[in-house]
Amino acid sequence: MDRSFHYLLMATQGLFQRQVMAELAGAGLTAGQPKVLDYLGLHDGSVQKDIALGCQIDPATLTGLLNRMEEKGLIQRRTEDGNRRSLHVYLTQLGWEKQREVRRTLDQLEQRVLSGLDEKQRAYLLEGLLRVCKELIDVEVLQ
Template sequence: MKDQTIDYILRATWQAVARMYNEEASKYGATMSIGFALLSIDKENGIPSTALGPQMGMEPTSLTRTLKSMEEKGLIVRKKNPVDGRGVIIHLTKLGLEKRELSKTTVLKFNDIVKDHLSQEKLDHFAEVAEVINGLIAEKQIYHTENEAEESAKN
C-alpha cells in the first residue's frame, strides 16, 4: 500500500472493515449499521432520534431505513419525548440490549486482535494521523470555497 494515496488507503481499509462487520452481522440477521446504532443508543435513557443520526454520521434517509428495520426486528421502540412531545426517544428492547452486547463484543474483539498485531507506538501514530486528517477537514484547510479563501486571505 506504500504507493497508494492516503485517501485510497483510508477508503480501502474502511471498506474492508465494513465488509467484515457486515459479514459477521449477517450471521445474526443484522447489518453493521444496526450494530453501530445499537452501540450508539444509551442503554438506560435511550436517545432522541434527532441526536442519533449526527452521532452516527448517517444521513436521515439511511437512518430512517435502519431504524425501521430495527423496529421490525424488535430491537427498539420509539416513545414520545416527555420533554418535547413532538420528538421521539429511541429505546432498546430486551432483545436490543442482548444484541447490543453482541455488537460490543464484536467491536472489542476487532480492537483486541488489531492491538495484538501492533505496538502501542504504532497505534498512537495511527490515532495521531487520523486526528490530523480530521482536524484539517474540520478546519477546511484542504478544500474551501472561493469566498472562504478570500476571507482567509483578508485575515
C-alpha cells in the first residue's frame, strides 16, 4: 500500500464512504444523501449555498441531490421572510428518521474504525485532520 499522504487520505475517505453506504444499504439512500442528512441534522433550515459548503459538494451537484431527496420525501424547501431567491431546506419527519439512522451508523463505524487507537492517538489524528482541512480551505479561498 502506498504510504503517501494523498493516497492514504483518498483511500481512507473512499473506504469509509463505501462502508457507510454498505451499512445503510437497507435505508434506500444514495451517495451524498447521508452527508446532507447529517449536515441538516445540525443545521436544519439551511440555505443550499451553506449546505454545499458544509458538505463540500458542488452547488450544481447539490441541486440534483436535493431534488431526489425532495422526491423521496426526506426534505422540503421553503422560502422565509418573503425572500423568494433563497430556499431553506428542512428535514421532513421521514428525513429526521433517516438522519438518526445515518448518525447511528456514522457513530458506530467511527467507534469501530478508531478502536485500535488510544485516546492520545485519536486526539492527534483529529487535530491533524482539522489542520489539514483548514489549510485546504485557506488554499481554496486564495485561488
